[in-house]
């Protein structure tokens with residue numbers, strides 16, 4: 001179901017038809033937002049491979065994506081650049097995320113187990129799970145301004161006071177979380193970056209696995225759904241010497257049923273693959 005059919009409230013200053021919720025075909029990294037085309041390095045940028053906090057990135061050169069909105073050179077290029085900040089309290093700006101490291105309960109005005117989804121996209125999963133589990137705090141981390149807004153609107157429409165979405169680059173997750181701060185982690189259809197020369201952009205790589213072992217509490221769950229099997233196979237292989245246990249794996253969620261039963265929400269991308277009759281893979285890990 002698209003946003004437009006959910007009766008979401010238009011954002012002031014942003015034309016409603018700008019909320020194009022359609023599948024954007026970005027499996028090979030084709031951008032759907034202007035930010036993806038930005039090339040200019042910021043003044044005072046941290047050294048390549050580190051974030052502005054000085055913590056190492058998870059394997060990707062530094063970019064503009066963790067900059068404050070006012071530091072972007074062309075404010076008019078992307079209406080969501082400023083527009084995403086109109087969606088508080090659901091939306092958190094990049095700088096707010098860094099400041100919350102170690103005390104994320106402040107963002108939700110209450111202590112509760114912190115469940116984090118990387119790349120919520122249009123927000124189906126995050127808002128659906130937040131609605132099912134009001135006893136948990138739910139945080140999405142999304143790089144694209146437009147998708148931050150879409151997710152925020154879904155959280156608002158679902159009445160989820162326990163949901164937030166942070167605009168941030170997930171290659172800098174050490175900026176955001178103290179060791180063991182995350183109770184559970186979800187990654188749904190991460191960009192696969194299939195071509196070899198782009199493989200360095202993949203999230204499901206060794207640095208991400210090591211970060212999981214730092215940031216997710218012992219006993220915490222990691223749930224991954226993906227349409228791109230090689231990425232999952234490679235990731236699991238390189239996790240073999242880390243304190244991560246594979247609880248189970250499903251190689252066709254539509255055919256076999258969700259391994260999480262009712263405690264799962266079909267994502268936007270998952271729906272596209274279901275429609276095409278192509279398998280979606282799911283795996284659950286536990287941090288030991």
Ligand SMILES: C[S@@+](CC[C@H](N)C(=O)[O-])C[C@H]1O[C@@H](n2cnc3c(N)ncnc32)[C@H](O)[C@@H]1O
Pocket residue numbers: 118119120121122141142143144147168169170171188189190191267268269270
């Ligand atoms: C293929 S889409 C999947 C969206 C959604 N999870 C779903 O299943 O429908 C990947 C999502 O991850 C986001 N993303 C990609 N790289 C990211 C990064 N470095 N940090 C945060 N989000 C990222 C994209 O903007 C996009 O929303």
